[in-house]
Amino acid sequence: MIASVLPTISPGTLLAGGVTATAASLWLLLPRGQSGAAERTSRWLGTLLGLAALACFVATGHRLGGLGEEAVFLIVSLVAVISGAATVVTRSPVYSAIWFAMALAGVAGVLLVLGAQFLGVATIVVYAGAILVMFLFVLMLAAPAGLAPYDRVSNEPLLSAVAGAVLLGILSLSIGRLTAEPPLCCRMPSKTAAIAGNAAADPVPAASEAGVDLLIENHVARLGGELFGRHLLAVEVAGVLLLVALIGSIAIVSRAASADGTVAPARRAVP
C-alpha cells in the first residue's frame, strides 16, 4: 500500500517535508519554559511530527540488501537517531548524557553493520567508555541538587531547530546525489564467506592495497597500514597536539594554584 502511494511523491518533496517536520518537531520538543499543560501538548505534537519526519527520511532512502540486514540496520539507526534527538530535548543533564551514550551505541551498531568493525568498537571505547564517563562524573558532582535554571530552558530554540534541520537536509541531499547506486551495506560479505576468507587471508597486507575494498577481512591490519603509511604525518601531528594539550592543562592548573599561595598544595598525594 505504501509502495503504491510513494512513487507519486517526488523525493525532493519528501525531503523538504522531512526537513520542515524535523525543524517544527525539534522546536516543539526543546524546553522553552512553558507551564505544565502547554508543555505536555507541545511534547505530544513534537513527538508526532518527529515520527512523521523520520518516515519521510526513511522513504527517501535506498533499499538495503537482505531482510535481516535491513531489519538490523533499521533498528540500530533508529536507536541512533531517536537517541540523538532525545539528547538535545531532555531536561536533565544526566539523562542527556545517557541518551548520548545510546546514540553512540547506535552509531557503533551502524558502523558494525556496514563492516567498519574497528571504527565501531573504537567509537564505544573512546566516546562512550572514556569521554562520556567523565561527563557523567562531572554532571553528577556539579548538580547534585536538582536542575539549575540555565538547564531548564534552551537558548534560541527556534534558530537551533531550524539550523539543525537544514543541516540534516543538506547532508542527506548531498549523500543522495553521491550514491547513484545502492549504498555499501548491500555488498556486505556473508558470514560463512567471511570466516573462510579470514583463514586464508594474508596476515600483513600491504598499505598500498588498502582503500580498494574496506569490507574485506583483516581490515584492522589494513587500516593500521594505511594510517601509519600514507597518513603517518597526520597521526604524529595529532599525537603531538594531544600531548601539548595535556601539558598545557597541567601548566594551567599548577599556575592557577601557585598564583595565590592559598590553594597551592590542595591535593598533596601521600606516597
Add this chain to the structure above:
Amino acid sequence: MNALLPSLPTIVALVKIGLLVGGLMTAAAYLVLVERWMAAWVQDRKGPNRVGIPLTKIRLFGLGQPLADGLKIILKEDFTPRHVDKVLYTAAPVVILAASLAIFAAIPFGSSLPAIPALGLTGEEPLLVAPGLDVGVLWVFALSSIAVYGVLLGGWASNNKYGFLGGLRSSAQLVAYEIPLGLGLLGVVLAAGSLKLDTIMDAQASTGVWYAFAQPLGFLVFLVASFAEAARLPFDLPEAEQELVGGYHTEYSGIKLLLFLVAEFLHMVTAAFLIVIMFLGGWHLWGVTGAGPVETWLVAFIRFAVLSAKILGVILFFMLVRWSWPRFRFDQLMNLAWKVMLPLGIANLVTVAAVEEFRPQLVAALGEGWAKTAAIAIPWGVFFVGWIAAGIFTPSGTDNTPIRTHGPLDAEHALGAKHALGGSKRELVEV
C-alpha cells in the same frame, strides 16, 4: 518464505550463545560456593556443607547451596525505595549484566570442534560466538568500559550518599586502571600481530612460549589491572562494606541485587579468561594438546579441559588473594595506577616493540636458538630492573599524616600565619 528461516551459521551461533550463557550462569553460581568454601578454609571453619538434595537427608557436601541461595534471592521482595530515580535505578543492573555477558561474544571458550559433515559443518567449528569479529580484544575492552555505566548509574540513581560515593570511587578506579590494562594488552597484541583472541592463543601454541614468560612485566601489570577492573579485594573500594555499607548497590534488593552480584562475578570470570588466553597459553599445554588443527573429538575435548582447568586455577588464585590482602586506601590505589603501573606498562610496551622490531637482526647476529633466548632474556632483565626501580622510587611505607586541605578557613589561617612569620611560612605551605 525460505528467507525467513535462520541460516546454518545463525543456528550455530545461537547454540553457542545458549551453551555459553548457560555454562557461565551455572559456573557463577557454583563459584560462589567455591568462594565460600575457600573463605571457610582460610578462616578455619567448615563453611556451607548442609544443603543437598531437597526433601531428603542427603547432604552432598553442600552442593545444593547455590540452588537454595538463588531461589531465596529470586523470591525475595523486590523493593524499590521511594527516593530513587526509577528509570535509571531499574536500568543500571540490566546494563551491567548485559555488558558483562556480551563481552563473551569475542572470547573463545575452547579451541575448535572437528568438522561434523552430518550437520553440514564441513570446516572446523571455532568455539567462539563471533568468529568473524576482527577486533576481539577491543570488543572486550569496549564492553568492559560500558560496564562502568551500570555502577555509576546505580550509585547515582539510588540517591543515597553511600551509593553515590561507591559509584564515584568505582568509576574513577575503573577509568584509571583501564590504562595499565590497555598497556598490558598492547604488548600481547604487538607480539601476536592480531586483535583476535583465538589467533593470540594459536600464536602461543605454535611457538610454545606463553606470553607470561615472554613478557613478565606485561603479565604483572595486566594481572594487577584486571584485579582492579574486577573490583576484587585488594581493590574492592567501590563496595567497601566497612565504609560504604554496600557501595553502589546499597539500595538494591532481590533480583536486581542478584543481577549486580552476578555481573560482578562475571567480571572476575572474564578477567580469568583473559589472563589465561593472553598470557597463560589458552588451551595449550606442552606435550598434551599439540599445536596444529583439531582433527579428533578427543583433542577438542582435551583442549577444552586444559583451558577450563587453567581458568579455574586463576579463579582460585583470585579467591585466595581476597583473603590474603588488606584493602588499599584510595590515594594508594591512584598512586599505584599512575606512578607504578603506568610506567611499568610503558616500559613493557617499549621492550616488546624493540624486541619484535629487531628480531631479524637478532636472528642474523646470534643464530636462531640464541635469538630466541635473548628475546626472552631481555624482557626478564627489564622486569627485574623495573621491579627494583619501582621498589626504590615508590616508598612502600604508608604515610598516615593528615592531608592538608585548604578550605576557606585554612586560607585565612595561613594568611594570618604568613603575616606573623614574614615570608617564611609560605614556603612551608607549598611543600
